[in-house]
Structure formats: C-alpha cells, structure tokens
Amino acid sequence: MTSETITLTTGHVTAALALPHGVRPAAAAATVDRLLPGGWSTSPTAPAGDGPWLLVEVTQGPPGVEAVDATTVRLRLTRRGAASATLGYATYTALERARQQQQLTTVHASAVCAPHGQAVLVLGNKGAGKTSTVLALAARGWTHLGDDLVVLGEREGAVTVLPGKRTAAVRPADPALGDAPKPVVELRPLRGAPAPLGRIVRVTVHSRVTEARLIPATPFSGNEYLRLHENLARYISGIPTPLDGIAEAPYGPVWPLDTPACARWRSHLISLLEGRRFDYLYAPDPERAADLITEAAEVPPS
Structure with missing residues (x-):
C-alpha cells in the first residue's frame, strides 16, 4: 500500500x-x-x-x-x-x-509549579481530588503544569515535570450531577517549559475526612512501589487503547511495546521519586488540601 x-x-x-x-x-x-x-x-x-x-x-x-x-x-x-x-x-x-x-514517561497525575519554581506532582486515584486541588492552588498564584496526564523526565539524575494536558474536566460539586458530562476548562496560567520536581503528594480529598493532614510516604511500602510501577508503565503496556474508536465495540489489546531496558529505567525513576519529599495528603475539601501543600512549600525542598 x-x-x-x-x-x-x-x-x-x-x-x-x-x-x-x-x-x-x-x-x-x-x-x-x-x-x-x-x-x-x-x-x-x-x-x-x-x-x-x-x-x-x-x-x-x-x-x-x-x-x-x-x-x-x-x-x-x-x-x-x-x-x-x-x-x-x-x-x-x-x-x-x-x-x-x-x-x-507519561503518568496519570496532575502537576503545578510553586512560586519558587519547583513542581509538585499530585497523584491519586480517579475521583481522589487531583484536579480540584491543583485548581485551588492555581487560584493562589501557582502555575499549572497539566491535569490528569503529565510527563516525567530525567535529566542528569534529577526528575523534571514536562507540560501535560492543558485542559481539565471539572467534576460537579453537586453529587446529583455525578453522571453529567464534566465541563472542560483551559488551564491558566500554564507553564510552557519543564520544571524541576520538588515534591510529590498523593491526595485523598473527601468530605468524610475529619482532619486535614500530611503523612510521610517514605520509605515506600510495597503497595506504593506497585502503584508507582503500574502508573509509570500503564501507557506502554498496561492500558489498552481502542484502535477502532468508540462508535463500535472498542478493540484494544495490551500493546507489546515494553522492553527490559525501559522497565529498568522506570525502576530507576521510582528510586529517584523516593528520594524526593513524598507525602500522603488527606483533606475534607480542595481548599484545605491546597492550604497544606502551600504551607509545606513555603520552604523549597533541597
């Protein structure tokens, strides 16, 4: 052909x-x-x-x-x-x-850049509050680096965050609208260049959380290692991508693209992430989550 x-x-x-x-x-x-x-x-x-x-x-x-x-x-x-x-x-x-x-590598995460120039990577399960947290930080003067999908890179042994998806689908605050299409907004301001990674936060934002708190996540538990391995590998081997659209029954095998060399580099990248400030964050609402991240970022990480 x-x-x-x-x-x-x-x-x-x-x-x-x-x-x-x-x-x-x-x-x-x-x-x-x-x-x-x-x-x-x-x-x-x-x-x-x-x-x-x-x-x-x-x-x-x-x-x-x-x-x-x-x-x-x-x-x-x-x-x-x-x-x-x-x-x-x-x-x-x-x-x-x-x-x-x-x-x-592509990761399922959101990211923002603090006023002092270092990036905060925001991890969390679907619906955990990543988007609402970074939107609250942007309202405080932080700069977006991408929502839901961003790219991590390594440069001379340091982790950088490259600009990710420049739109956000905002979950309605009213639970009754949970099945409605989420409005899509442009992220502003959006940083156009990579930023050095300063810290990582895995968020859980839920109204049932009674006390907002940050808990150190390092050294990593076995479960955290598994979650990070899955996240870093999902776009090369973990999540099927439909090849014939969504109008018909999607067909998407797990693609045979991974290599031992790529897997070794991802493991190395996880060791670099463990060397950064990494916390679990629990908060009843996005504003309090943003408060905790802002307070923790007042002194830039070394």
Whole structure:
C-alpha cells in the first residue's frame, strides 16, 4: 500500500508518521491536541534523521499493533479509525516507547509549579481530588503544569515535570450531577517549559475526612512501589487503547511495546521519586488540601 510520510510531534517527542494516501490527520489534530501532554501536531514534510519511525497502516481487517523493531511500530487501523481522533490517541500510545527510550514517561497525575519554581506532582486515584486541588492552588498564584496526564523526565539524575494536558474536566460539586458530562476548562496560567520536581503528594480529598493532614510516604511500602510501577508503565503496556474508536465495540489489546531496558529505567525513576519529599495528603475539601501543600512549600525542598 502506498503511503506518504509526514512529521508527527506529540508527548514531547517527534517521529515520522506514514499514512496511506487519502488519509488526513486533521480530525485527530483538531480533537486531541489539547487533550494529550505536549499536544499533537503534524507537518507535511518527513523529519530528518533516523527515527523513531512510526508506520500507520489502514486496513479493513481487525485492528492491531506490531512492534517491528527498536524504532518502528506498525499500527493497523480501520479507515474510520484513522480518519478520527482514534489516530491521535493510538499514535500517542505507540510513541510511549520512544518517550521512555529518551527517559520520559507519561503518568496519570496532575502537576503545578510553586512560586519558587519547583513542581509538585499530585497523584491519586480517579475521583481522589487531583484536579480540584491543583485548581485551588492555581487560584493562589501557582502555575499549572497539566491535569490528569503529565510527563516525567530525567535529566542528569534529577526528575523534571514536562507540560501535560492543558485542559481539565471539572467534576460537579453537586453529587446529583455525578453522571453529567464534566465541563472542560483551559488551564491558566500554564507553564510552557519543564520544571524541576520538588515534591510529590498523593491526595485523598473527601468530605468524610475529619482532619486535614500530611503523612510521610517514605520509605515506600510495597503497595506504593506497585502503584508507582503500574502508573509509570500503564501507557506502554498496561492500558489498552481502542484502535477502532468508540462508535463500535472498542478493540484494544495490551500493546507489546515494553522492553527490559525501559522497565529498568522506570525502576530507576521510582528510586529517584523516593528520594524526593513524598507525602500522603488527606483533606475534607480542595481548599484545605491546597492550604497544606502551600504551607509545606513555603520552604523549597533541597
């Protein structure tokens, strides 16, 4: 099948994207650019250099993925999937290995930058209060680094936080509206450059919490190690990405993209995280959670 090669930039890495003639990425760019860390954009010329290369094949058969070699991932998408936002999400996931080979990894987290310039990584389960906490911090003068998805990197043995998803889906305060679509807001102000990681907070914000408190999370428990391993690996091997959209029954196998070298680097990254200030935070509401983080950040971590 003939194809044309263009440049794809997403998640802070650049690759060559080979698309069959007649397939245009405009729908993906328009839909997912704000929803993925580092955005999602293409240019009509092929990148110079040797890779990483990403080959996308559109077929009428069952969608799938194949890691051909160290620099090539071949996707099989239906024509409908390749002409939709599915192309954006699938290529982002396919490039996670390239990120990790460059000592970057996507994490399920939110992040903000304190006035003194260091980043706070906010972890937590779905619905734990990550978004509401970082919005409360931004109202206090902190700068957003991304909500729900951000990218961690390593530079000369130090952890940095790269800008993540630049929108936030805000959960309604009224429990009766829990099933309603969450309004999406732009994060402002949003930092456009990486920031050094100062501390990590795993939040639990719930009205049943009677006392707001910070509890040191280090040294890590076995459960914390498992949670961090799952988080750092989920976009390379842990979460299926639907390859044929959501209009039909989504099909998304766990992709065979992981390598022993990537796994070793993620373990190394966890050891670096354990060396930073890491707390469990419990608070009855986002304002009190933001108060505790602000108080803890008054003296920048060493």
